[in-house]
Amino acid sequence: MVLSIDDSRPIFMQIAEQIEDDIIEGRLPEEAQVPSKNEFAAYHQINPATAAKGVNLLADEGILYKKRGIGMFVATGARAKLIGKRQELFFEQYIVTMMREAEKLGITTEQLMSMIQRGDASK
Secondary structure (H helix, E strand, C coil): CCCCCCCCCCHHHHHHHHHHHHHHCCCCCCCCECCCHHHHHHHHCCCHHHHHHHHHHHHHCCCEEEECCCEEEECCCHHHHHHHHHHHHHHHHHHHHHHHHHHHHCCCHHHHHHHHHHHHHCC
16 A cells, blocks of 8 residues: 655545545455554554544545454445545536536537547547
């Protein structure tokens, strides 16, 4: 689990996002044990309380659950839940913003679709 700390966002949020990425990308499958807060803290050289805050954030969302005395685990259905959450964020952050800017510039829906297809073809 590689995390390059970004000073512009709280570290606990970055820890939570990295765990989310690992779940979405299949590196942490459902029912897999998540590294402990102490492992996160040692690896990233951060306070264990900060690492715990990131892990607990995901537990509060039902993405992770605790097995008493053992640790935190990925909940069943966590990947689908995260994908749905990220798709909604993608829509709000990118699509809505893109549509507003296109409207300001007088770009029609057809022109926008053509631009998207042109971008897809350039891969």
